[in-house]
Amino acid sequence: MDFIGAYSPIHLKFLFEGFLVTLEVAFISIVLSFAIGIVIGVLRYARIPVVAQVLTVGVETIRNLPLLLIIFFTYFALPEVGLKLDKLYAAILALVIFESAMLSEIVRSGLNSIEKGQIEAARASGLTYIQTMWHVILPQALRRMVPPIVSQFIALLKDTSLAVVIALPELMNHAQIINGRNVNYVIPIFLLVALMYFTVNYSLSLISKRLENK
Amino acid sequence: MLDFSIIVDYWDMYMQGFGHTVKASLLALLGSLLIGIVIAVFRIAPVRPLNWFGAAYVEFIRNIPLILVVFVFFFGFPALGVRLDSFTAGTLGLTVYTAAFIAEVIRAGILSVPKGQMEAARSSGLTYLQTMRYIILPQAIKIVIPPLGNQFINLVKNSSILGVIAGLDLMYFGDLISSETFVTFDVYIFVAMFYLVLTVPLSLGVGFLERRLARSR
Amino acid sequence: MKWKNVWKKVIGIGLTAMLSATMLVGCSGGTETGGEDKTKETSTTEGNTLEKIKERGKLVVGVKYDLNLFGLKDPQTGKVEGFDIDIAKGLAKKILGDENKIELKEVTSKTRIPMLNNGEIDAIIATMTITEERKKEVDFSDVYFKAGQSLLVKKDSNINGLKDIKKGVTVLTAKGSTSAQNIREKAPEATVLEFENYAEAFTALKAGQGDALTTDNAILFGMAKQDPNYRVVDETFTEEPYGIAVRKGDQEFLQVINEYLKELKESGEYDKIYEKWMGQKPKQ
Numbered sequence: 001m002d003f004i005g006a007y008s009p010i011h012l013k014f015l016f017e018g019f020l021v022t023l024e025v026a027f028i029s030i031v032l033s034f035a036i037g038i039v040i041g042v043l044r045y046a047r048i049p050v051v052a053q054v055l056t057v058g059v060e061t062i063r064n065l066p067l068l069l070i071i072f073f074t075y076f077a078l079p080e081v082g083l084k085l086d087k088l089y090a091a092i093l094a095l096v097i098f099e100s101a102m103l104s105e106i107v108r109s110g111l112n113s114i115e116k117g118q119i120e121a122a123r124a125s126g127l128t129y130i131q132t133m134w135h136v137i138l139p140q141a142l143r144r145m146v147p148p149i150v151s152q153f154i155a156l157l158k159d160t161s162l163a164v165v166i167a168l169p170e171l172m173n174h175a176q177i178i179n180g181r182n183v184n185y186v187i188p189i190f191l192l193v194a195l196m197y198f199t200v201n202y203s204l205s206l207i208s209k210r211l212e213n214k
Numbered sequence: 215m216l217d218f219s220i221i222v223d224y225w226d227m228y229m230q231g232f233g234h235t236v237k238a239s240l241l242a243l244l245g246s247l248l249i250g251i252v253i254a255v256f257r258i259a260p261v262r263p264l265n266w267f268g269a270a271y272v273e274f275i276r277n278i279p280l281i282l283v284v285f286v287f288f289f290g291f292p293a294l295g296v297r298l299d300s301f302t303a304g305t306l307g308l309t310v311y312t313a314a315f316i317a318e319v320i321r322a323g324i325l326s327v328p329k330g331q332m333e334a335a336r337s338s339g340l341t342y343l344q345t346m347r348y349i350i351l352p353q354a355i356k357i358v359i360p361p362l363g364n365q366f367i368n369l370v371k372n373s374s375i376l377g378v379i380a381g382l383d384l385m386y387f388g389d390l391i392s393s394e395t396f397v398t399f400d401v402y403i404f405v406a407m408f409y410l411v412l413t414v415p416l417s418l419g420v421g422f423l424e425r426r427l428a429r430s431r
Numbered sequence: 432m433k434w435k436n437v438w439k440k441v442i443g444i445g446l447t448a449m450l451s452a453t454m455l456v457g458c459s460g461g462t463e464t465g466g467e468d469k470t471k472e473t474s475t476t477e478g479n480t481l482e483k484i485k486e487r488g489k490l491v492v493g494v495k496y497d498l499n500l501f502g503l504k505d506p507q508t509g510k511v512e513g514f515d516i517d518i519a520k521g522l523a524k525k526i527l528g529d530e531n532k533i534e535l536k537e538v539t540s541k542t543r544i545p546m547l548n549n550g551e552i553d554a555i556i557a558t559m560t561i562t563e564e565r566k567k568e569v570d571f572s573d574v575y576f577k578a579g580q581s582l583l584v585k586k587d588s589n590i591n592g593l594k595d596i597k598k599g600v601t602v603l604t605a606k607g608s609t610s611a612q613n614i615r616e617k618a619p620e621a622t623v624l625e626f627e628n629y630a631e632a633f634t635a636l637k638a639g640q641g642d643a644l645t646t647d648n649a650i651l652f653g654m655a656k657q658d659p660n661y662r663v664v665d666e667t668f669t670e671e672p673y674g675i676a677v678r679k680g681d682q683e684f685l686q687v688i689n690e691y692l693k694e695l696k697e698s699g700e701y702d703k704i705y706e707k708w709m710g711q712k713p714k715q
Contacts, residue, residue, distance in 0.1 A: 001293065014506045064367070064413035065406055066374035068385060073406075076392065076545060077399040084549035154277065161279035165378055165627055167496075167539060172281060177506060179289060180497075180630045181657075183637045186290045194278045201277035292638035300624060300640070379635075380603075380624035390625060393541055393607030396568060 006188035011178050015189075018174030019196055025170060026157040029092050033100035033156070034149075040100060041107025042133060055104075062101040068162050070094045075166045091163040099156045106152060110145035111137060150208035154201045161197075171196065217400045224391045231387030232408050238305045238373045238383060239412075243366055245309035250316030255346060257321050268317070275314035280372055283307045288379045304376035304383075312369050319365060323358035324350055360427060363420035370412050384408055480553055480677065480684045484526055492519040493538035493552035497630040499653030500708045501558050504537075511535050514649075514708040515556045518575060518675075521700070522554075525691040539628045541607035544568050547678055554688070555676040558650060560609050570681060571674035572688045577713075579667030580610055581648040583636070583655060590643055592666035596621045603632045603641035610646040613669050629654075636661075647671045649709065 040059065044052050062070070074097070075090035085093060114137050122132040142149075164172040175193045179186045221228065256268035275283070284307030291298055298306065327350050335345040377385025388405035392398045484490050494515050495502035501513040520530040536552050543555045547569060558578070561571045582602075584590045596602060596618035604610045606625040615623055624641060626632040633654055636644045644651070651663045675692075677684050695701045705713045 010507050060414075060417065061410065064371070064417055065409055066371040066385065068374040068377065069388075069402060069406055069409065072385075072389070072398075073402045076541070077402050079545045079549040080397075080399040084551065086551060158277075158279035161281045162375075164281065166542070167537060167628070172279070172285075174506075176285075176631065176634065177497075177504075180634045183293050183634075186293050186634075186638070187286075190282060190286050190290055194274075194282055197279060197282070198274060198277045202273060205273075205277070288640070289634055289638050292640065297639045378627065380626055386625075389606055394612070396544065396564075398545070 001187050002182065002184035003188045005182065006178070006185040007192070011185075011189075014174050014178065015171065015192065015196070018169060018171040021168070022157070022160050022170040023200070025088070025091055025095070025160050025163065025168070026153075029095040029099060029160070030153050030156055032092070033096045033103055036096065036100035037103025038107050038138075040104035041111065042138070044104065044108050045111040046129075046133075059101045059104055062098060063105065065098075067094065067098045067159055068165065070098050071162055071166060087163070087166050087168045090166060091160070091168050094163075095156060095159060098159075099152065102152055102155075103149065106145055106148045107141070110141040110148075113144060114141050146211045147208055150204055150211075154204050157201060157204075158197065216403060217397065220391065220395060220397060220400055221404050224387075224395075227387045227391055228384070228404065228408060231382065231384035234301065234376070234382045235370070235373050235384040235408075236412070238301065238308065238376055238381070239366070239370045241305050242308035242312055242369055242373070245305075246312035246316050246365075246369070247362075249309065249313035250320055253313060253317035254320035254324060257317065258324055260342070272314045272317050275311055276318075280307065280311045280375055281378065283311045284375050284379060300379045300381040301376065301383075304373075304379055304381040308369060308372060308375070312365060312372070315365050315368070316362065319358050319361045320354065322361075323354035326357050327353045357427070360420050360424045363416060363423065367413050367416045367420065370416070371409065374409075480681050481526070481687060484553055484684075488527065489532050489534050490519070490523040490526060491534045491536060491551075491553045492522070493543050493546055493555045493557055494519060494535050495539070495557045496537040497539075497628050498558060498650055499657050500649065501653065502535075503653075514576070514704060515558065517704045517707070518695075519554075519556045521695060521704075522556075522675075522688065522691055525694075526687060539607070540605050541627075543676070547676060553677070553684070558647060558673055559676055560647070560671045561674040562609060565676070568679070569676040570679050570685055571676055572685060573692055574672040574674055575692055576649065576673040578647040578649045578671040578673060580613055580645060580669040580671060581651055581667045582664045583633075583644040583651040583661055584642065584664060586660055586662050588642065591664050593617055593668050596643065600643065601641040603636055603644045604646055605629050605632050608646060609669075609671070614645050617668060652709065 040055055044055050044059070046052070071091060071094040074085060074094040075087065078085065078090070118136060118140075119132055122136045123129070127135070160170055161172040163170055164176065167173055171193060175189050178189050253268045253271055256264040257272070259265070284304055287298055287307045287310075288300065288303035291303070331349055331353075332345055335349045336342070340348070373383060374385040375381075376383040377389055380386060384405055388401055392401040395401065494511065494513075496504040496511055498513065498515075501515045502511055503513055504511045516535065519535070520533055523533040524530040536546070538546055538552070538555065538557050540557075543552075543557055543559065544565070546552050547555050555569070558576075559565075559571075560578075561574065565571075582590060582592070582596070589595065590600070596614070598620040599622075600618075600620075601622045601624060602614050602618070603624050603626065604614065605628050608625075611623060611625050614621065624635070626635060629644075629646065629650065632641075632644055635641060637658070644654070648663055648667055655661050655663050675688050677688070692701075695704075702712060
């Protein structure tokens with residue numbers, strides 16, 4: 001094992017550049033899948049005929065597939081039907097498809113945990129259905145959903161590493177490039193990479209615990 | 215329409231992959247249940263160093279990507295003089311990773327059994343381990359079965375990671391078929407169907423158990 | 432990456448995400464509408480590539496980033512260098528008069544044909560063997576490099592050729608390469624493991640996950656140069672003529688490429704590039 005060689009400034013810089021891509025991909029995907037997840041979750045909760053059923057089938061299908069397969073799909077298979085995306089967008093698309101399905105399920109069960117009586121009460125006081133959802137139900141439900149949502153964000157950040165299979169220049173990809181140069185770098189590099197993921201994810205989970213206790 | 219001749223022509227490869235996916239999932243489930251139970255008991259046991267060890271394991275593993283764990287076994291272990299083949303390295307990686315999640319599920323289950331029972335059993339002369347074994351765990355198991363089912367579904371999906379290290383699973387063979395035929399869309403849809411054959415019944419089963427448990431409360 | 436552009440594309444992606452989500456739903460629901468007209472899509476070349484290159488003022492070439500001697504990205508400088516890169520630069524000079532009017536994009540054996548066909552790149556110069564199978568997908572230029580499949584082994588290994596690849600021997604290679612199919616045919620007893628790319632395969636070999644790595648000798652020479660604990664066996668057991676690939680039916684562009692290759696050889700420039708990377712003059 002060669003810690004000194006592995007942790008040369010050039011390698012550290014290279015890893016850091018990869019980590020920035022990881023964070024960027026994760027951030028964009030989190031924002032998008034959160035938004036889409038809420039919309040799908042609410043639509044399913046509202047039980048609009050046909051729409052709800054179609055969404056349920058879609059969400060359940062995606063939730064039951066490996067994300068890795070979805071990444072291969074968006075990158076290798078979509079061009080075959082005319083949708084061309086480069087690595088970055090193929091990776092983001094795959095993450096958004098998968099994670100918004102996961103998040104929509106969290107949103108839906110969060111909404112279901114709010115007593116139905118509240119809707120009736122709000123409606124009786126003259127609010128429209130959408131107003132009721134937006135001002136009364138969603139805020140309460142979201143509060144309860146904070147822990148599972150943050151766990152899902154952590155999962156997403158970890159999942160970005162799967163994009164290594166399409167050679168997206170993120171952290172795992174850069175780690176593997178360095179590992180390819182010398183076998184004695186492998187363990188030190190993986191240790192450092194683990195620490196990088198851990199630091200960000202553990203901080204996220206601590207923030208989640210804070211929010212929960214408020 | 216999908217080109218079903220691919221599935222016929224490459225049936226053997228799909229089946230070989232499917233078999234390895236099932237095998238890896240089952241082996242990893244067994245292994246991670248064992249490690250998971252041990253870690254959960256560590257976290258709850260009235261021994262400080264064990265608590266720390268259990269917490270460190272869970273928090274560390276849960277916050278790093280699965281692929282990293284698998285790569286450590288596959289690319290890293292040989293540097294330490296331990297050579298594992300792709301399938302073994304992949305399955306071990308899955309086991310170590312999933313164990314952290316299973317430990318949390320089991321811990322939550324154990325904590326849901328009222329504390330008074332532990333005290334009562336201890337005061338009636340049972341040791342800590344006996345109380346765990348005969349009083350607490352049997353009750354906890356009922357509660358933890360649905361979330362364990364969810365972990366198993368995740369495990370089946372996560373087993374696709376073997377494809378990245380040539381682990382001979384469904385994902386690996388799907389990938390090979392697509393690069394041999396130049397057909398990607400159809401090949402991956404078929405791979406998806408094989409995964410759904412495994413995961414959808416599991417999901418339905420977990421849903422059923424969850425509803426039954428909710429009613430029995 | 433520039434954030435402004437990212438956000439613009441993000442909105443686009445959001446929409447496509449929704450679309451393809453519903454498409455996936457359609458497929459899994461058993462209606463499979465998506466697969467119908469894909470052959471039409473890929474076969475339509477959007478306009479004339481040569482004109483597009485000139486308009487753009489830049490040649491976009493798919494090259495490998497993980498292959499010593501042919502196309503290797505140096506993490507220290509961020510520069511990609513190699514035999515293929517020099518050939519690509521010469522082509523840019525031929526078309527646009529300046530060898531720097533070029534954009535290199537990373538491809539792997541698996542991604543290069545999809546990337547070419549979806550218009551991400553104008554041509555593939557990435558150690559690509561001309562095969563009948565691939566000719567159905569793309570058009571090839573004349574041969575620009577003659578290679579042959581061989582084996583990379585540890586210095587002290589007792590593997591010296593195909594005859595030593597017996598039962599119980601594990602051979603590593605990359606997915607989507609002809610090497611995998613060849614070794615399966617010629618050494619059916621051996622275990623063959625395929626990785627995402629050659630770098631992963633070489634890392635796996637170094638980690639002791641296999642006894643030999645197989646692919647074209649020129650690629651193996653590059654690896655052996657990178658790590659002197661490994662050697663290439665003398666025997667080659669296939670002929671692997673490399674060609675430059677363009678989209679099917681792209682005749683005008685192909686003609687320019689062939690002209691360029693001819694000039695390159697006649698001027699002696701080719702021999703120089705060859706010697707620069709392979710350390711020897713090309714065999715006639």
